[in-house]
Structures are given as C-alpha cells and as structure tokens.
Amino acid sequence: SSELTQDPAVSVALGQTVRITCQGDSLRSYYASWYQQKPGQAPVLVIYGKNNRPSGIPDRFSGSSSGNTASLTITGAQAEDEADYYCNSRDSSGNHPGVYVFGTGTKVTVL
Amino acid sequence: QVQLVESGGGVVQPGRSLRLSCAASGFTFSSYGMHWVRQAPGKGLEWVAVIWYDGSNKYYADSVKGRFTISRDNSKNTLYLQMNSLRAEDTAVYYCASSPNPAAADDAFDIWGQGTMVTVSS
Numbered sequence: 033s034s035e036l037t038q039d040p041a042v043s044v045a046l047g048q049t050v051r052i053t054c055q056g057d058s059l060r061s062y063y064a065s066w067y068q069q070k071p072g073q074a075p076v077l078v079i080y081g082k083n084n085r086p087s088g089i090p091d092r093f094s095g096s097s098s099g100n101t102a103s104l105t106i107t108g109a110q111a112e113d114e115a116d117y118y119c120n121s122r123d124s125s126g127n128h129p130g131v132y133v134f135g136t137g138t139k140v141t142v143l
Numbered sequence: 144q145v146q147l148v149e150s151g152g153g154v155v156q157p158g159r160s161l162r163l164s165c166a167a168s169g170f171t172f173s174s175y176g177m178h179w180v181r182q183a184p185g186k187g188l189e190w191v192a193v194i195w196y197d198g199s200n201k202y203y204a205d206s207v208k209g210r211f212t213i214s215r216d217n218s219k220n221t222l223y224l225q226m227n228s229l230r231a232e233d234t235a236v237y238y239c240a241s242s243p244n245p246a247a248a249d250d251a252f253d254i255w256g257q258g259t260m261v262t263v264s265s
Contacts, residue, residue: 065251067188074238074258075180075188080251118188122250130193130202130245132178137187 034058034123036135043141044109052104054119054135062122064102066095069116078117079104106140114142145169145254147239152259155229165222165239165256173197173217176245178252179224181235181261191237192224195245207233229263236260 036056044050054064063082067075077086079095092107102121106113119135151163165177179191192203192213201213212225222239237259240252 061248063249065249067252069188074255075252076255077251077253080253081249084249086253116187120188120190120252122248130200131204132190132193134180134188134190 034121034125034133036064036119036121036133038117038119038135038138040136041139041141043143044106045143046111047108049105049107050109050140052106052117052138052140054102054104055100056121056133056135057100058121058124058133059097059100059102061124064095064097064119064121066093066102066104067118067120068113069118070114075118109140109142111142114140116140147241147254147256149237149239149256149259152237152261154262154264156265157230157263159229160225160227161229161261163224163226163237163239163259163261165224167220167222167241170241170254172220172241175241175243176250177213177215177222178240178242179211179213179222180238180240180252180255181233182238182258183232183235186235189235193242193245194222200245226261229261231263234261234263 065080069075083095123131123133148166178193194213210228214223239256241254
C-alpha cells in the first residue's frame, strides 16, 4: 500500500506563516485532504480537493499540490491552531483504488 | 444537528469478537460513503474500512482484511464494524466518519464521531 510522509513536528511564531507538507506517490493521482486534531478530540476537516475549506474553517488555512507533494499553509497562525495535522488521500497502489491512507502526522507548535 | 455517535467499545480478550455501531443524524445518511478510522494510544490516524452509500462496495486496510467486516443499515441510519479475531494491536479509539463521494478524487471525511475505545487485553 502507499505511504504518505509528513515531518513529525514544526513550530511557528504567533502570527507568522507555516507550511506543512505531505509526500507520497498517490498524490500524483488523488487530491489530499487535511485534518486538524487537538488532544482528546476527534479530527476536523480543514482542507479538501484543490483548495476547498469546509464551512467554519478560517481562510488562513489553504492547500496546494505539486507532483507527489501536497501542502497545508497556515497564514497568520493563531494559538488555537496548535494541534496535530494529518493528510489523507486515496491509495493509488495495487488493484484497490477504494483504499485510503493517512499521513504520519505533523505536530504544530505555536510559539 | 449533523452528528455521528459511536458505541459498542470496551475491553475484550484476544481472539474474541466485538461489534461497533455508529448512529447518524441530521443528514441524508443513505447518500454518503461511510468509514471507520482508528487511532492507537499516542499514535496517528489509521484508515480501517469504507462502505459506499448503497453498500455496493467495501474496501479494507490490509491490517484488518479478513477479520473485520463493515456494513450499514440505511433504514436505521446506522453503520457497523464487526471485528473478529481481535489482537492487542487492534487496541485503539475507533471513529466513524462520512464522505460525500468515495468514487471521487477529492473525497474527504467531512463529519466525524467522537470515537469509542476498544481495548484488546487478557
């Protein structure tokens, strides 16, 4: 099955910009979606498709993609953005395109 | 309001079975693909299984294939996960989540439940 690789941790100063990346072969065929998870809580969808935000997600969250890499950018990070972030996409390997895979996760610390 | 509520978690011995349920409300359940996602203590998210809106297609992670079965009852707005031959490594919080179109390249998990804990231990 495919793998999606993320940096384990990144830090950002309050109000600055941080980019989180997700690498994997499946991203050449499928869009990534991005999830924010705070301690003890269920994940929340923040970005999906080309660069779509669900209702209620601040516009400081944006997504992009190039080749085998997808990125989530937080422009003007706030204290409440401190969380774990996971990417996800369909799995392009094998004969079962219906399978999904999550990235390894990135812990974002807001300083 | 839009809601998914999981139930059925608990402590179970290795090799035994358990069935999880996920009750949906506030949206047209029969129009959505439904997934199970799990998270072992202190670890990342792991996708487990998906069932299409009408039950016509089901796919599983290699780690659970042949042991877990996903199903749904659209008349009851409920998703299930039958877990057999449980192992210690199946210990995790199990979340159900919906996705608008599992056939689409931009599909995503837009609604999540709060999770139910499964502990496999003797």
